[in-house]
Amino acid sequence: MGVKYVTVYAFSIDNFRWDPHEVQALMDLIKAKIDQLLTEESLLKKFDARINFRGNLELLTDLVRLSAKRAMDMTVYNKGPVLSVCVAYTSTDEITHAVEASLREKRKNVQIDVCDLDRNMYTAGCVEPDIIIRTSGETRLSNFLLWQSDFTHLQNPKPYWPEFSLRHLVCAVLEYQKVHGYLKKCKGETQKNK
Known part of the structure; x- marks a missing residue:
């Protein structure tokens, strides 16, 4: 896939x-x-x-x-x-860690930008997720990848994790494909306006 x-x-x-x-x-x-x-x-x-x-x-x-x-x-x-x-x-711990690490790096210059935080995240080097699948029908992210998920397609299928199967994964990818163009366009517009 x-x-x-x-x-x-x-x-x-x-x-x-x-x-x-x-x-x-x-x-x-x-x-x-x-x-x-x-x-x-x-x-x-x-x-x-x-x-x-x-x-x-x-x-x-x-x-x-x-x-x-x-x-x-x-x-x-x-x-x-x-x-x-x-x-x-947790995302809140990750963000706190990134701020503290960025401050230690900067020492005298306490102005921190997004690049400093990105570099000091636990997930530094990971690609941003295209899809977050929150099983069991839950509609909250549970403090997971909050910083990285601004252009992520959130799905909340009903099965609990042990029952989540390949069939469910294929459905998730197909659902994502339906909105991929829209998400890509939104991300591009946001980056253009920075």
Whole structure:
């Protein structure tokens, strides 16, 4: 289908407020899934895919952070599709991080522009999403990619994540194709007026 970049929201910073046993179980699951991706017969190797973990990774357990770093290091030179996993992430934390990092860079000159913030986002280097799919019929973004989604087509199909299938993905791409020209035109007009 020509999809080269996929970003998934795996774990919000807000989720750390959950029961500690539940959080630990999710950290263990994340580590197990990362380790599974790194096996010899992995899809990452088959498709020469690159994986990135985006977010405040210092909040993760040591074992999860080390597995994530290993996955990024092992796939950094891969040339195929890119999977970005937002973990220990919220947009508000990302924007705050970008402002703080930009201020540290500028020190004396405290004037910050959009380019400074873009450069210091956790998602720096990622392409802006064409589509955000919010499963379960939810109509809110849940603090996900707010900075990056000004020209993104938001969809909210009814199935929950585990039931979201290839059929649903194909429908999402077809829906996006219907509005692609309009979004491209809007983005072009905005950039022209800057």
